[in-house]
Amino acid sequence: MMRSALQSLVRGRKLCRTANNAQGAFLSSKSFSTQRGGEDEYDVVIVGGGMVGAAVGCGIGSSPMTKDLRVAIIDSSKSMAAPKHDAKAVPDQRVSAITPATVRFLKEVGAWESVQAAKPTPFDSMQVWDYEGLGYIRYTADDVGAPVLGYVVENKVLVGALRSRLQDTGSVEFICPAQVKSVLFPSPSGSDSDARQDLAEVGLGDGRRLRTRLVVGADGGKSAVRAMAGFQTRGWEYQQTAVICTVKVNSKHSTAWQRFLPTGPFALLPMNNTYSNIVWTTTPETANALKGMSNEHFVAAANKALIEDFGPKPGSKIAEAIGNVVANTPLLGAIGPSAAEQFQEPPRIVECVTERLSFPLSLMHASMYVGHRVALVGDAAHTVHPLAGQGVNLGFGDAASLSRVVQRGVSIGHDIGQADLLEEYERERKKTNMAMMAILDGFQKIYATDLGPLNVARSAGFNAVHLLGPLKKQIISYAMGVL
Amino acid sequence: MSWMGSWRVALQHARRVGNQRGLVEDGLPGTMISRWFASASNATATVPKAPETQQPTVVVSQVSQTHSSAVLVPPQQVDGTKVVVKLAEEYPCEGAPVELPKKEDSHRPVFRNEQPDQAHFAPRIEVSKVAENEPAPSASANLGREERQVHSTPEARKNSVDKKETAKFAAIAATWWDPKGPYKPLHIMNPTRVSYVRSAICKHFRKDANTPRPLEGLKIIDVGCGGGLVCEPLARMGAELTGVDAVEKNIGVASVHAARDPATASIKYLCTTAEQLVREEQKFDVVLALEVIEHVADPQDFCKSLAALAKKDGLVFISTLNRSLPSFGLAVVAAEYILGWLPKGTHEWSKFVTPEELSTIMDRSSIAVKDTAGMVYNPLTQRWSISGTNTSVNYIAYGVNRSG
Numbered sequence: 023m024m025r026s027a028l029q030s031l032v033r034g035r036k037l038c039r040t041a042n043n044a045q046g047a048f049l050s051s052k053s054f055s056t057q058r059g060g061e062d063e064y065d066v067v068i069v070g071g072g073m074v075g076a077a078v079g080c081g082i083g084s085s086p087m088t089k090d091l092r093v094a095i096i097d098s099s100k101s102m103a104a105p106k107h108d109a110k111a112v113p114d115q116r117v118s119a120i121t122p123a124t125v126r127f128l129k130e131v132g133a134w135e136s137v138q139a140a141k142p143t144p145f146d147s148m149q150v151w152d153y154e155g156l157g158y159i160r161y162t163a164d165d166v167g168a169p170v171l172g173y174v175v176e177n178k179v180l181v182g183a184l185r186s187r188l189q190d191t192g193s194v195e196f197i198c199p200a201q202v203k204s205v206l207f208p209s210p211s212g213s214d215s216d217a218r219q220d221l222a223e224v225g226l227g228d229g230r231r232l233r234t235r236l237v238v239g240a241d242g243g244k245s246a247v248r249a250m251a252g253f254q255t256r257g258w259e260y261q262q263t264a265v266i267c268t269v270k271v272n273s274k275h276s277t278a279w280q281r282f283l284p285t286g287p288f289a290l291l292p293m294n295n296t297y298s299n300i301v302w303t304t305t306p307e308t309a310n311a312l313k314g315m316s317n318e319h320f321v322a323a324a325n326k327a328l329i330e331d332f333g334p335k336p337g338s339k340i341a342e343a344i345g346n347v348v349a350n351t352p353l354l355g356a357i358g359p360s361a362a363e364q365f366q367e368p369p370r371i372v373e374c375v376t377e378r379l380s381f382p383l384s385l386m387h388a389s390m391y392v393g394h395r396v397a398l399v400g401d402a403a404h405t406v407h408p409l410a411g412q413g414v415n416l417g418f419g420d421a422a423s424l425s426r427v428v429q430r431g432v433s434i435g436h437d438i439g440q441a442d443l444l445e446e447y448e449r450e451r452k453k454t455n456m457a458m459m460a461i462l463d464g465f466q467k468i469y470a471t472d473l474g475p476l477n478v479a480r481s482a483g484f485n486a487v488h489l490l491g492p493l494k495k496q497i498i499s500y501a502m503g504v505l
Numbered sequence: 506m507s508w509m510g511s512w513r514v515a516l517q518h519a520r521r522v523g524n525q526r527g528l529v530e531d532g533l534p535g536t537m538i539s540r541w542f543a544s545a546s547n548a549t550a551t552v553p554k555a556p557e558t559q560q561p562t563v564v565v566s567q568v569s570q571t572h573s574s575a576v577l578v579p580p581q582q583v584d585g586t587k588v589v590v591k592l593a594e595e596y597p598c599e600g601a602p603v604e605l606p607k608k609e610d611s612h613r614p615v616f617r618n619e620q621p622d623q624a625h626f627a628p629r630i631e632v633s634k635v636a637e638n639e640p641a642p643s644a645s646a647n648l649g650r651e652e653r654q655v656h657s658t659p660e661a662r663k664n665s666v667d668k669k670e671t672a673k674f675a676a677i678a679a680t681w682w683d684p685k686g687p688y689k690p691l692h693i694m695n696p697t698r699v700s701y702v703r704s705a706i707c708k709h710f711r712k713d714a715n716t717p718r719p720l721e722g723l724k725i726i727d728v729g730c731g732g733g734l735v736c737e738p739l740a741r742m743g744a745e746l747t748g749v750d751a752v753e754k755n756i757g758v759a760s761v762h763a764a765r766d767p768a769t770a771s772i773k774y775l776c777t778t779a780e781q782l783v784r785e786e787q788k789f790d791v792v793l794a795l796e797v798i799e800h801v802a803d804p805q806d807f808c809k810s811l812a813a814l815a816k817k818d819g820l821v822f823i824s825t826l827n828r829s830l831p832s833f834g835l836a837v838v839a840a841e842y843i844l845g846w847l848p849k850g851t852h853e854w855s856k857f858v859t860p861e862e863l864s865t866i867m868d869r870s871s872i873a874v875k876d877t878a879g880m881v882y883n884p885l886t887q888r889w890s891i892s893g894t895n896t897s898v899n900y901i902a903y904g905v906n907r908s909g
Contacts, residue, residue, distance in 0.1 A: 086717075434703070436738060
């Protein structure tokens with residue numbers, strides 16, 4: 023314990039030195055270090071060095087306005103070194119479907135190049151259908167005039183790209199491995215006249231205390247920062263569990279497939295070569311069984327869930343009939359380019375090539391994202407149903423927004439940890455995040471119901487959406503993170 | 506639309522101000538009037554006759570040509586005369602006694618444990634007495650005047666500046682700097698005027714605006730700095746800041762707040778006037794007087810002082826409220842007469858300066874006006890923005906000082 027603490031301290035200082043060297047002439051304008059000389063005083067302390075935490079660090083470190091801020095990232099992992107990526111290896115089962123908006127952010131912060139080097143898998147179409155076999159939506163990148171709808175990337179590639187970007191720019195100090203034991207927040211406008219009272223204080227397991235203007239909670243769904251800031255959360259368990267794994271399929275494809283089953287959605291995302299990724303949401307009991315069964319049985323069960331189970335494949339006369347009625351109704355808008363696209367059958371799964379992991383699902387939303395000297399990002403602020411792979415995109419959206427707001431704060435000479443500035447971030451993100459949560463939760467609720475009339479209505483809705491240009495475009499844009 | 510937005514903010518603000526009248530228990534100013542919201546100017550205060558009250562009375566008074574402050578009138582001096590007073594800009598008038606400003610010898614805030622010298626307090630207060638039997642001003646003349654008297658508690662009568670005093674400043678600072686507090690409209694507006702000032706300075710002095718501290722190496726003075734809302738951001742941008750205000754309490758509040766952040770601790774706050782600094786021949790690269798000129802007795806003289814504080818080719822910024830129909834509607838008709846949030850006569854609308862007049866005033870002070878821009882509130886985004894054309898309510902102008 024003692025040794026690791028010492029190591030972390032040494033590492034922190036070493037990195038700090040490299041950071042200073044890298045910045046050369048800018049050293050004199052380092053916000054805190056020069057004015058106060060305080061060893062442990064920072065402008066921003068980011069708790070959690072995962073995808074979203076590292077993204078906040080990159081966002082702040084890549085703008086000329088904020089790159090001279092003194093920023094630290096605290097993480098419990100042993101090293102913040104970027105993991106080596108082997109393109110030939112079996113892809114990891116933890117993947118994200120990142121949207122063009124996320125790609126844009128990664129480009130802005132200079133992390134996209136290393137993501138691209140790891141060959142992310144683009145997908146240009148998405149097909150969603152239900153178990154009744156009555157309705158489907160198939161949409162393509164052409165619907166919105168974009169080259170791709172998004173990319174499927176291994177999470178470790180994303181984290182690695184962001185961390186190596188942070189190391190290259192030297193704009194952030196890594197403090198790891200370290201545990202956050204306490205976070206003390208000063209009173210908002212503070213009637214205490216002692217200057218040192220108006221900084222937040224992050225206490226680490228080794229007794230070190232970091233004083234900072236802004237604590238960024240990027241420490242996940244069970245965020246300690248959130249708890250210590252005293253923010254309430256609202257949410258509920260879905261009574262569902264997701265099983266994830268990497269599989270081999272019988273043919274290369276570039277579609278994100280998603281089938282809604284009564285127990286939850288089954289998603290198959292394209293990966294390089296003939297690899298694909300499965301995110302199978304189901305009941306906890308089934309999930310347990312799926313994890314425990316043999317490879318052959320699992321492949322059979324997966325194929326059954328994806329292709330065979332529950333009635334005919336869509337494209338039958340009923341679906342067309344419903345679709346025609348809707349499409350021929352004026353006022354409902356023009357028909358999109360992919361309206362003519364027929365339902366396509368997904369590839370067959372032939373082999374499960376990784377361990378099957380499972381995690382319970384829940385929806386959680388923090389009542390507040392920000393307060394005096396604190397801001398929550400990513401899962402610390404909100405967890406969503408993973409059905410459209412939106413969780414991480416919302417997190418990147420948070421990171422982009424928060425770094426923009428901090429930049430603006432610096433440009434207007436504001437105290438970057440002051441709540442009135444941070445509320446701009448909250449206003450911007452709450453709207454987007456809550457809308458997405460409502461959509462995903464709504465989807466989930468609709469499909470968890472097996473009631474005759476509702477099923478027909480749902481299918482009709484599906485078909486209508488499939489055929490109608492503007493509405494479909496809207497939905498795709500949303501899923502792409504454009505809105 | 507845009508000025509309607511400003512209107513709404515002003516009304517919101519006015520209501521808040523109105524609600525606070527007489528509120529003393531939590532340290533909130535009794536009649537806190539934002540300097541943004543063109544507060545009152547020359548006002549008449551009736552000092553009650555001695556037998557009616559044994560409590561001291563705070564009367565707001567004009568200190569000098571351009572600045573004003575408060576006087577604690579001891580009971581024995583209360584004789585029922587009327588005094589023409591001028592409200593201090595941003596003067597947070599509280600129920601507690603207020604130390605008198607203007608220490609001739611020192612330009613610094615009052616520190617804890619410091620025993621103020623009684624002799625220093627009295628001399629510079631000039632209360633012009635009006636004969637008791639002088640007829641009251643007519644209704645129209647009364648527009649823009651405010652009657653105010655604030656009673657203080659007896660135990661607060663002692664004039665010592667001690668720890669309690671510093672704590673009080675800190676408490677007021679907390680209110681002042683609360684973005685959701687009584688100064689909310691000012692907090693919302695502040696980034697806009699600060700951004701305008703920042704980009705104009707960067708342009709004039711050829712500084713790279715795309716850096717966090719573009720104002721490094723510049724000496725800036727904010728005349729009428731209040732609680733330091735403008736000083737602090739500019740100090741964070743690297744400038745060497747001096748904030749002056751004639752009201753001791755404002756300086757106390759500003760100093761206490763700036764000391765809380767290492768990035769702003771270097772700001773020099775002085776309780777003095779622009780004229781005094783001119784006499785001391787102090788010179789600055791940039792001189793700011795934001796939402797001040799509408800409070801001064803003689804805008805032309807005031808502007809000349811500002812010009813005298815600026816180095817040759819230095820910049821002078823002045824922001825204020827236009828004398829327009831919208832501002833009349835906002836400040837006077839709606840807030841005072843229709844909604845009754847403010848006492849009738851709070852705003853001396855006739856003293857507001859139009860952009861054309863300001864331009865002339867600046868020109869006569871040998872300041873070559875570079876730009877005049879409106880500041881407009883959008884209620885949907887809750888943001889202020891700079892408008893090149895709409896100067897109907899709030900506006901800001903700057904120019905280059907041509908005289909050496």
